[in-house]
Amino acid sequence: MKNTYTHEEIKQLVDGKLPRQDVHRMLSNFKDTDRFDKYLKVLQEKVSWKEKILLPLALHLFIVQQGAGERTVKCRCGHDFGDYRKNWKLKANINVRNTVESLREIYPHMMHCDPDWMEIREFFCPGCLTLLETEAVPPGYPVVFDFLPDLETFYTKWLGRKI
Numbered sequence: 498m499k500n501t502y503t504h505e506e507i508k509q510l511v512d513g514k515l516p517r518q519d520v521h522r523m524l525s526n527f528k529d530t531d532r533f534d535k536y537l538k539v540l541q542e543k544v545s546w547k548e549k550i551l552l553p554l555a556l557h558l559f560i561v562q563q564g565a566g567e568r569t570v571k572c573r574c575g576h577d578f579g580d581y582r583k584n585w586k587l588k589a590n591i592n593v594r595n596t597v598e599s600l601r602e603i604y605p606h607m608m609h610c611d612p613d614w615m616e617i618r619e620f621f622c623p624g625c626l627t628l629l630e631t632e633a634v635p636p637g638y639p640v641v642f643d644f645l646p647d648l649e650t651f652y653t654k655w656l657g658r659k660i
Contacts, residue, residue: 502529502532503535506519506523507536508539511536511540511543533656536553537553540553543573544573544575546561546571551568551648551652552648552651554585554644555629555630557572557574557622557627558572558578560648567580568580568648569581570585572624572625573625574622574624575624576624581645581646581648582645586630588623589621589622589623589629590621590622591618592618592619592621593616594612594616594617594618595612595636597612600612600617610633614635614636616633616634617631617632617633618632618633618640620632630643648660
């Protein structure tokens, strides 16, 4: 069984071009020790900016190193959302679907939620207008802060090195 993958194979995985059976094998087997580094290298090659990617947050979002000790959330297009410890969604463009008419734009008749009970929030990058995330929440519910990673622990305890 193959447990080590090349830079090109990781790139094909990220691009969605790796054959399905190879994806299954890659996900099912033990991981090679440098897989995360290969993954970060592939991601870094796909962006035009130079800040070092520390951790991907979503398909188009990354935590990056901005100078000495400053870490921010950055979109693939380069838009910077600020400190990674603060909810990036509060600096995004937000579209709220809270009427039958707005919900019918994305759901068939009678297949959408009741807008009195739930709203759909769509978060877009102000720089490139890419849809970054959606939330389905009760009206008035606070914006969800999905993930606050402990970067120091991840790098020192899991990867065995400093950031």
